[in-house]
Amino acid sequence: MVDWKWPEHRLPGYIKSHIHTDGIESEKGEFPLVPTFRLPTLIHSRSGNAKWLAEISNRNPLWMHTSDADRLGFKNDDLLRVNTEIGYFIVKVWVTESMRPGVVACSHHIGRWRRPQDPVANRWATNSVEILEIESGKWKMNVLDGIQATEGEDSDLSRIFWRDGGVHQNITHAVHPDPISGMHCWHQKVRLEKAHPGDRHGDLFVDTEQSFQVYKDWLANSRPAPGPDGLRRPLWFKRPLKPVMEKFYLK
Amino acid sequence: MSLKPKLGLIEKFAEGIGLIPKLNFEDGKIEPMNDPGDLSNYPPPEKWDDWVEYEPTKWSRKIKRHYTIVPTSCFNCESGCGLLSYVDKETGEVRKFEGNPYHPASRGRICAKGPATINQIKDPDRILHPMRRVGKRGAGKWERVSWDVVLDEIAAKIRKAIKEERNNEITYHVGRPGHEGFMDRVLQAWGVDGHNSHTNVCSAGARTGFALWDGFDRKMPDFANAEFILMISAHLESGHYFNPHAQRIIESKNSGTKIAVMDIRLSNTASRADHWMATYPGTEAAVLLAMAKIILDEGLYNEAYLRNWINWAAWLEADHPKTEISFENFILKLKEEYAEYTPEFAEQESGVTTQAVVDVARQIGRAGSRFSSINWRSASSGNLGGWQIARCLQFLNVLTGSLGTKGGSLPSSWNKYSPKMPNPPPPQKYWNELHFPKEYPLAHFEMSFLLPHFLKEGRGKIDVYFTRVFNPVWTFPDGFSWIEALRDTEKIGLHAALTPTWNETAYFADYVLPMGHASERHDIISYETHAGKWIAFRQPVLREVARRNGKAVKYTYETNPGEVWEEDEFWIELSWRIDPDGSLGIRDYFISPYRPGEKMTVDEYYQYIFERVPGLPEAAEKEGLTPLDYMRRFGAFEMEKEVLELHNKVLTEQQLYESLS
Ligand code: SF4
Numbered sequence A: 001m002v003d004w005k006w007p008e009h010r011l012p013g014y015i016k017s018h019i020h021t022d023g024i025e026s027e028k029g030e031f032p033l034v035p036t037f038r039l040p041t042l043i044h045s046r047s048g049n050a051k052w053l054a055e056i057s058n059r060n061p062l063w064m065h066t067s068d069a070d071r072l073g074f075k076n077d078d079l080l081r082v083n084t085e086i087g088y089f090i091v092k093v094w095v096t097e098s099m100r101p102g103v104v105a106c107s108h109h110i111g112r113w114r115r116p117q118d119p120v121a122n123r124w125a126t127n128s129v130e131i132l133e134i135e136s137g138k139w140k141m142n143v144l145d146g147i148q149a150t151e152g153e154d155s156d157l158s159r160i161f162w163r164d165g166g167v168h169q170n171i172t173h174a175v176h177p178d179p180i181s182g183m184h185c186w187h188q189k190v191r192l193e194k195a196h197p198g199d200r201h202g203d204l205f206v207d208t209e210q211s212f213q214v215y216k217d218w219l220a221n222s223r224p225a226p227g228p229d230g231l232r233r234p235l236w237f238k239r240p241l242k243p244v245m246e247k248f249y250l251k
Numbered sequence B: 001m002s003l004k005p006k007l008g009l010i011e012k013f014a015e016g017i018g019l020i021p022k023l024n025f026e027d028g029k030i031e032p033m034n035d036p037g038d039l040s041n042y043p044p045p046e047k048w049d050d051w052v053e054y055e056p057t058k059w060s061r062k063i064k065r066h067y068t069i070v071p072t073s074c075f076n077c078e079s080g081c082g083l084l085s086y087v088d089k090e091t092g093e094v095r096k097f098e099g100n101p102y103h104p105a106s107r108g109r110i111c112a113k114g115p116a117t118i119n120q121i122k123d124p125d126r127i128l129h130p131m132r133r134v135g136k137r138g139a140g141k142w143e144r145v146s147w148d149v150v151l152d153e154i155a156a157k158i159r160k161a162i163k164e165e166r167n168n169e170i171t172y173h174v175g176r177p178g179h180e181g182f183m184d185r186v187l188q189a190w191g192v193d194g195h196n197s198h199t200n201v202c203s204a205g206a207r208t209g210f211a212l213w214d215g216f217d218r219k220m221p222d223f224a225n226a227e228f229i230l231m232i233s234a235h236l237e238s239g240h241y242f243n244p245h246a247q248r249i250i251e252s253k254n255s256g257t258k259i260a261v262m263d264i265r266l267s268n269t270a271s272r273a274d275h276w277m278a279t280y281p282g283t284e285a286a287v288l289l290a291m292a293k294i295i296l297d298e299g300l301y302n303e304a305y306l307r308n309w310i311n312w313a314a315w316l317e318a319d320h321p322k323t324e325i326s327f328e329n330f331i332l333k334l335k336e337e338y339a340e341y342t343p344e345f346a347e348q349e350s351g352v353t354t355q356a357v358v359d360v361a362r363q364i365g366r367a368g369s370r371f372s373s374i375n376w377r378s379a380s381s382g383n384l385g386g387w388q389i390a391r392c393l394q395f396l397n398v399l400t401g402s403l404g405t406k407g408g409s410l411p412s413s414w415n416k417y418s419p420k421m422p423n424p425p426p427p428q429k430y431w432n433e434l435h436f437p438k439e440y441p442l443a444h445f446e447m448s449f450l451l452p453h454f455l456k457e458g459r460g461k462i463d464v465y466f467t468r469v470f471n472p473v474w475t476f477p478d479g480f481s482w483i484e485a486l487r488d489t490e491k492i493g494l495h496a497a498l499t500p501t502w503n504e505t506a507y508f509a510d511y512v513l514p515m516g517h518a519s520e521r522h523d524i525i526s527y528e529t530h531a532g533k534w535i536a537f538r539q540p541v542l543r544e545v546a547r548r549n550g551k552a553v554k555y556t557y558e559t560n561p562g563e564v565w566e567e568d569e570f571w572i573e574l575s576w577r578i579d580p581d582g583s584l585g586i587r588d589y590f591i592s593p594y595r596p597g598e599k600m601t602v603d604e605y606y607q608y609i610f611e612r613v614p615g616l617p618e619a620a621e622k623e624g625l626t627p628l629d630y631m632r633r634f635g636a637f638e639m640e641k642e643v644l645e646l647h648n649k650v651l652t653e654q655q656l657y658e659s660l661s
Helices: A051-056 A066-072 A155-159 A208-219 B009-016 B056-061 B117-121 B147-163 B182-190 B204-214 B242-254 B284-297 B303-309 B312-319 B327-337 B343-350 B354-370 B378-382 B387-400 B448-456 B479-486 B541-548 B567-578 B602-610 B616-622 B627-634 B653-660
Strands: A030-034 A062-065 A079-083 A087-096 A112-114 A126-135 A138-145 A188-194 A204-207 B051-054 B064-073 B082-088 B094-099 B131-133 B142-144 B170-174 B219-221 B228-232 B258-262 B275-277 B371-374 B409-411 B462-468 B492-498 B511-513 B523-525 B533-538 B636-640
Touching (some): A051 B117, A208 B479, B064 B627, B147 B462, B147 B567, B170 B182, B182 B567, B228 B354, B312 B327, B343 B354, B354 B387, B448 B479, B479 B492, B567 B602, B602 B627, B627 B636
Parallel strands (some): A062 A087, A112 A126, B228 B258, B228 B371
Antiparallel strands (some): A138 A204, B131 B511, B219 B409
């Protein structure tokens, strides 16, 4: 780490996260959002074609501890607007004791979509949505319809009883490249408020100019190669598809 | 246990008035089919060629169905559990998937997503033919196109790029990886640095933290033999390799192993733990360092291990040049270094009580070399500096001397087999800065999720972009930036989506190419799921059935639905067409190892690999089978039961030389 310009991290240590409490104003409705938890019954984005799995898991509400809900005056199934750095999404809240106070969480997998012009697919799990580019870089997604029972060659299509379809939260996240590992740091600082009039469950908005700015901000924290001897990368680190040795050196 | 279920009132009534056929339970006339007596969960392999069960949708009519059972591997998460496919002998239809008891990692037990493979292959909306975009990209208009046209058009574009030395404009971007090493082979045969992945939205944090210790970017906890287990995540229900791991963790727990879990939710995992620590996200390292401090202060560390395996003298020399170099001084200075990480500080940061921190730390210290830990995605992938969480976690393994030991955590490559492939191509002469930019020299690995921003900044362009089982518009952060990049044909010249089913990224492709599901293609799998070492086969089930029936099948698509191909054959065929006259030297790597000058078949490729798996030829011979036929029949092979303590093995001169070169 010293060789690569990070002497302060030469030993195992503690780095305060970008969502550390120091930067969270909870009285303003700010929370860290943990958007990463997986459900054991779904595949990342590949279970929309698996009817048994969609039948088991088909909602991704926002988990919130009872004490936080009481403090903010939210009830189960209230519609919330979750504001991220680059936009917002509309989701139902699930008030529960099974959650750490001061933190909210939302599972991924759910919130799959198709537009009216797209081929009909994944009917067990997709919302119908419209996507509008209001002006350059300002994107709005509106849910037109949730999941519907329908006719088809599989008679189980007519037995679909779930309607929710969930919300596509990842699309409202800015990129957060860790300057060392290169990991996308998934957690988001969000501000919660009651949904606005006209907001529908699953609707969302994103400004990609803003997301480009967040990218630039995080990029500025990197400490680029070369390392010792003009290296692009430590030779002893793994790298998929290792090129010839001379390519490891910057000329 | 009685084998005669009693009839309910309604059934009796229905039977009485002739609504349903006579059920005959009461007088025992329903014919027991599969040797009652000992209850058995799995059909024994000697009956796999003709297994009889009653038709489940018309069970009361007692229609017997004859199945041929073919093993394959699940593809619905990274675990690659063994599946048994039940193929109806009369109709040739795959009816269901269950666990393969001969698979050494999953041992016949699978999660809900395994059997759901049947939904995927019977999905009424699946893509059955190659499709080509009509009109603007993303406009939603498609036409059917032949595979020949697809292969020729893509091959010509790649050929042109390679001839013009635009090798860095060809990218293969994969979501769920698979075919172990096959793709690296293809890309290196083309001479392109074209591999991009999902790693940096998944495990880059943990990989970096682990690799900084010893170069092994992941660890394989030997849960089965552990005395104390610490999991940072909901590992039992959704962690990496959760199904093979969960079986072993619960077995351990049942024999007395204690478990601590850090998770913000009362997940299924937290609910099975002895200690649930709901750390505020991103403060895990503070808690782990407080535990390290307790282990140091209370002398619970493993001195012999530290003396042998830590470069403590080098550290003293670098950071404390005035201090005399001795092990005692090392411990002293280390204590000073971590003095601020008191359990009280850990509590203030994380919310976990001081008492819990102390309690768990002591149990870890006492478990010594039998302390197992895991953090894969979870906290390491959520937080700025998350890589330090994995690094601090491994610090506890180092202090307790539980790396590489029975019941400890093992370097993953000890338990993973790397297949030997025919005629490997040389490394490529390119470095692709869209994947490995200068700003991130330590990244593990490709900066995949920044690709749209790199393109927006004009760092490069992509001429041919393959996405395979990869849906960044939906799965990655900032999906609208992906849509902006994908719809721009100046930035991405050609986008081919290889996928069995439509998805949000495929909507923005030029070609959508249907590829087979788990039971419709070939692959090999070997993962670090337990202290053993194994290899498994994913095979196209109906192709194997055809072979058993004596029908010659040349290509997997002949037995797949519609015009669904498999990747292996696609890449071989595409490579062949990129180099029609052999002048690029690409064809050389797709020549059969058994028939000089001829194009390699997938059967030959896997035959070559299986013939070289240690112990497999001998095991196959005992069954009177070739290694390939052994894998077709049983689906998996365990080459070693326990790989432990390799670090304590003395190397021969030759091995030492090889490890250095
Ligand atoms: S745990 Fe096993 S059965 Fe479940 S999805 Fe993963 S590979 Fe398939």
